[in-house]
Amino acid sequence: MKQVLIDRYGQPEEVARCAEVPDVGPPGRDEVVFDVLAFPINPADVWMCKGSYRLKPPLPATPGAECVGRVTAVGAGVSHVKPGDLVINLQRENWTQKRRVKGEDVIAVPSNLPIRQAAMLRINPPTALLMLSDLVDLKPGDWVIQNVANSAVGRLLIRLARVRGLKTMNVVRRDSLFGELKSLGADACAVDGPSLGEAVKAHTGGAPIRLGLDAVSGQATARLASCVAEGGVVCNYGSMTGEDPVMARSALIFGGQRLVGFMLGRALATRSIDQIREIYADLGAQVSNGTLSAPVERVYPIEEIKAALAHAQHDERHGKILVAPNGPV
């Protein structure tokens, strides 16, 4: 079977290759075997290939924080999924044609989910959902500000905020995105830059913004924080610049703002497996009824992993880059 391997850390399209590896074999008593139907290339996967992600496994290593698969075999001790079920996997190393994993790590998703959307269900939808629920006690009518608003997380957050009656102020790098984001339910949009604070105030009428979500880092964090109200929370959950977040002392000391971090794994770890399954059931239903989706720019076969990785690093993409290891999806 085919599997993506990196033999050293470096520029992703140079260090990743599609290798022939032994089959995973049949499932043990408490295991599940599934065919990987599709996986996305997320920013964290790119960082992992570069060796600058928090996890740096021994080499050779297989990247891949998420995927969707179809169960082909289950062990005698597994009863919550059966052959034919569509599943997502809570564990990593998913850039491959087949996985054999512990039964408790797979979660069945609705069989009618579009495969491309199901491939992106595991990470970004719960990230958007839990950042809206775990950080600040938000009430309908409250404003939230986010940068990378046209990212998959950003778009999902716009939709989830709308469902909860929250208002979103969306910061991006170009104004040509405003119409698209407004059609998703964005209340207001602005281009990042030195005058972000004034642009935001013009849209909100000075209404307090109690939560700011930042995945750019560097000075962008400080610019976002300048739009957040006194006593509000600025949450850093990513770094598209590769920099650390910068906060003005005045925002922290005089403004009483709190800079916090968010990591999906930590947020899920505070929940039971039943609660986690409930979260994915709810998100799966919202994908199934069309409330939630993330655009896809192109799907590659696994043999073209180098081209897929190079493409995933382009600026101004119109959606995710996916890989379909077992044929077109």
Ligand SMILES: NC(=O)c1ccc[n+]([C@@H]2O[C@H](COP(=O)([O-])OP(=O)(O)OC[C@H]3O[C@@H](n4cnc5c(N)ncnc54)[C@H](OP(=O)(O)O)[C@@H]3O)[C@@H](O)[C@H]2O)c1
């Ligand atoms: N902490 C967690 O648990 C967690 C979980 C999921 C995701 N994340 C983070 O969330 C962020 C978004 O992930 P995603 O999968 O939704 O991303 P995505 O769909 O691949 O989109 C990437 C976004 O980053 C923007 N971008 C790229 N380089 C940038 C730069 N130098 N400055 C400002 N913006 C830049 C792109 O804007 P353009 O269109 O203008 O190029 C685009 O909006 C990432 O940082 C990711 O690591 C964190």
